[in-house]
Amino acid sequence: MSEMLEEKARASGWFRELRDRIVAAFETLEDSAGAAPGVFEVTQTRRAAPDGGDAGGGLMSVMRGGQVFEKVGVNVSTVYGELGARAQAAMAARTGLPGMAEDPRFWASGISLVAHMQNPHCPAVHMNTRMFWTPHGWWFGGGSDLNPCLEYPEDTLHFHAVQKEHCDRHGADLYPRFKAWADEYFYIPHRGRARGVGGIFLDDHCTGDWEADFAFIRDVGTAFLPAYLPLVERRMGMGWGEDERDAQLVHRGLYAEYNLVYDRGTKFGLETGHDANAVLMSLPPLAKWI
Template sequence: MTEAMQAERARAADWFRSLRDSIVAEFEALEGRQTEGPHAALSPGRFEVTETKRRSDDASDAGGGLMSVMRGGRVFEKVGVNVSTVFGALGAQAQQAMAARGVPGMETDPRFWASGISLVAHMQNPHVPAVHMNTRMFWTPHAWWFGGGSDLNPCIEYAEDTAHFHATQQAHLDPHGADLYPRLKAWADEYFFIPHRGRARGVGGIFMDDRNSGDWEADFALVQDIGRAFLPAFVPLVERRRNQSWTEADRDTQLVHRGLYAEYNLVHDRGTKFGLATGHDANAVLMSLPPLAKWV
């Protein structure tokens, strides 16, 4: 591996960590601003931070990250913001999956390096949408690529909220090419779909994987702007809905919708499968699951 690639990997990992820090700070600030409603008497939620380690019997496999989880806050019922950087050799299952996706050289050389940020927020107020965001970089001796995106998961949809979320993402993607947002939106619609339910898990967003245009700097700039879009796309929706009153029927709707979310993440989500297959901390991989859910 060249010194240039080593430097690029370090820059990517540093970016994911800095994005994590800014999101954690803003979410804790939201908790402090919540002074109305049934949860206002609670102490403002704060993140519990735990170091995670990759689980492997091979001494050459290493890495880990930070799992930051807030539970039982004024605004957030449960939210996780995780970062990790792991490396070593893929296990047979993960190696086969990567080879099947067409990763060059993966059939004979399972070495890899991966770094990224993953976020899922489940809200106290049913009118505030749940949300997911992740961005990542993956490297092998034969290839590298970026991936990730963000999608909104309201149990009670408001057209203006959906429009704002999508418009903010488009504004951050348009400088990278006018055709990019429509393509990544369509990709999200396809990816965040629950086949066994015949429906999307939310109102979509953007998604990409295997992004390698041949220009590392351009692709890194794109993945940074996907990350930068998150707070301005989501926080105004929280501010708009966090003091809205709700009923027990609204809460029931929220819990049923969370069941759909859990089904998708356990059955179809590629990141969940990869994290478990590569031996990363199971609690960190599964932090996306809601604290409570319901099936009818």
């Protein structure tokens, strides 16, 4: 397996470009809400290498207390180094690639986004896309899923329709396959229910044609804004009270449980030494349990 230097640069550049698009769109939405719009705080993040050397990092962009977004984070990172024994075993088991123990080097780049909204009628949302490389193989992963505390069927239909439109450009089998994967992946066994209303999810995606797979993962990311922004614009002006807020906080508790107990990205980020604040950016600012 080659070092794929050009492909890595293109992938990490795309994730940064997508980050910039989304941050600009969210800032525009905040500005439209009127007085004292929220702003993103941007900080550099670093991955801690065991020997203290350079292991990459990224940008953490978080808005708190906005008019539309109570808390939203849009992170990008490019990290590299060597996988520890547990991560090696997990990667080998999932991908079937040999040789992880003999050469455990890795490189990973991606974007991760989670939005928790002020208005309970506006759905929370998660999106991420990434590229992963080892000397033994490369793959893409990610997806996007909607997490309303108050579900509107027409919002769910729109979100899924946009995901399907972008997947269908690359094959009619992709959307149903990755929708089913999301339904399974975002299920919370100890609650006996899904985290939200689904979307798409994929991991270890490698057809052997890097250009085709990269084009597909770009469309997964490109689908996010047209799938999500119309829902926020439709709901952000709706009135709400104590009952709606209570439902929102309880649902956030469900979201936090999933991310801390089951989410693969959270586990990988913490186990490989990435900035803990960036890894745990997905957690809501307030939540409750009953």
